[in-house]
Amino acid sequence: MNASTMTRGGRAGKRKAAPAIEGAARAGFTARGVIYLLVGLLALQIAFGGSGKQADQGGALQEVAGKPFGGTVLWALGVGLVGMALWRLSETVFGAAGPDGGKAKKRLTSAARAVFYGFVAYTVLSFAAGSGGSGSSDGKSKDATARAMDLPAGQWLVAAAGVGILCAGVWMVVQAARRKYHKHMRLGEMSHRVRRTVDVTGVGGGVARGLVFAVAGGFALRAAVEYEPDKAKGMDDTLRSFTETPVGPWLLVFIAVGLMLFGLFSFAMARYRKV
Numbered sequence: 001m002n003a004s005t006m007t008r009g010g011r012a013g014k015r016k017a018a019p020a021i022e023g024a025a026r027a028g029f030t031a032r033g034v035i036y037l038l039v040g041l042l043a044l045q046i047a048f049g050g051s052g053k054q055a056d057q058g059g060a061l062q063e064v065a066g067k068p069f070g071g072t073v074l075w076a077l078g079v080g081l082v083g084m085a086l087w088r089l090s091e092t093v094f095g096a097a098g099p100d101g102g103k104a105k106k107r108l109t110s111a112a113r114a115v116f117y118g119f120v121a122y123t124v125l126s127f128a129a130g131s132g133g134s135g136s137s138d139g140k141s142k143d144a145t146a147r148a149m150d151l152p153a154g155q156w157l158v159a160a161a162g163v164g165i166l167c168a169g170v171w172m173v174v175q176a177a178r179r180k181y182h183k184h185m186r187l188g189e190m191s192h193r194v195r196r197t198v199d200v201t202g203v204g205g206g207v208a209r210g211l212v213f214a215v216a217g218g219f220a221l222r223a224a225v226e227y228e229p230d231k232a233k234g235m236d237d238t239l240r241s242f243t244e245t246p247v248g249p250w251l252l253v254f255i256a257v258g259l260m261l262f263g264l265f266s267f268a269m270a271r272y273r274k275v
Contacts, residue, residue, distance in 0.1 A: 018275075021090045026270045028084020028117065031077045033266030035060050036205075040259030043239045047252040055256075056235035057120070061127045074128035081121035087275065088114035097274045098183070139234070145220065146229035155224050158232075162221030169214025176206020185272045198272070201265035208258020212238055 038060035042053055053059045064070050064077070091110035095102035148154050148161070175181070181202050187195060216238045223231035233241065242252040 021087055022275045024083030025087035025273065025275045026083075027080040028082075028087060029266045029270035029273065031080030032084065033263040033270065034064075034077060035263070036209075036259050036266060037263030038063050039235070040256045040261075040263060043252060043256035043259060046240060047243065047249040047256055049249075054236045055239045057123070058127075059236065061124060065127075071128065074124065078121055078125035078128050081117055081124055085114050085117035085121055088117060141216075141220075141232045141234040141237075142229050145223055145232040149224075149227065149229055155227060159221055159224035162217045162219075162224055164217070165220060166214050166217030169210045169212070169217055172210030172213060173207050174210075176203050176210060179203065181206070181269075184274055185269070186274060187272075189272060194268075198265065198268045201261045201268060204258050205260075205262025205265040208255050209262050211255060212259070215241065 035057060039055055039057065042059050042063065043055040045053070046055055053062065061074060061077075064073050067073070088110045091101070092107050092114060096106050096110060100106060145158055148158050151157060179199060179202065185198070190198065212235065216233060216235065219231060219233040219238065219241075223229055239252060239255065242255055243249045245251050
């Protein structure tokens with residue numbers, strides 16, 4: 001069986017599974033949007049000194065759990081994120097949308113995203129089931145860093161991970177600023193006003209999200225260089241670190257608003273993303 005036959009077979013399989021795949025992807029983007037909106041809101045409260053809650057996924061889930069029908073919403077978020085993981089897995093197997101979606105690089109990227117969203121979905125569903133599976137991101141980061149440093153060449157592994165996260169953050173910033181998400185969206189279905197709104201949320205949200213990843217990667221790299229696992233930071237501590245800059249809490253306000261914009265952008269992706 002040659003490569004072209006495999007490609008045709010993959011496309012045929014994707015067409016058969018298209019309705020389920022599309023629904024899973026759109027549910028996943030919606031769930032991601034809810035979580036980023038809540039994290040941004042919690043970060044905004046921290047910036048103005050009005051919250052002692054975690055500005056991370058765990059804090060967002062606790063916020064949902066405390067609302068009426070919160071348990072039902074948590075399960076819905078978890079299922080939506082499972083859908084996101086399954087969609088990325090389908091891209092790994094069948095290839096992503098677009099002319100170059102079947103290339104090995106695209107498939108590997110989709111596989112990594114499937115693993116990432118699978119883990120996030122597991123933590124959300126564990127929290128919904130009452131196991132407390134979504135604790136502090138800061139504690140988890142420090143524990144994971146400490147365990148990694150105990151491995152042979154652990155310091156180098158942590159440094160490599162830090163560099164990888166930092167580079168991923170910079171890549172997110174550049175991709176958002178260049179509006180590279182345009183190629184993934186059905187722009188022809190948008191009015192001028194909607195497209196302008198999508199660009200505001202896509203650029204502002206993508207830049208803010210990328211900055212958070214880049215700074216978190218920098219902290220991980222610092223932890224490796226100084227051989228101090230406690231220097232690694234999860235999302236909550238990373239966001240709080242923005243208040244320690246010369247501009248005080250205003251940088252965190254900018255980042256918090258950006259994360260909320262990314263949540264809104266995720267809703268737009270749920271509506272207009274090519275799947």
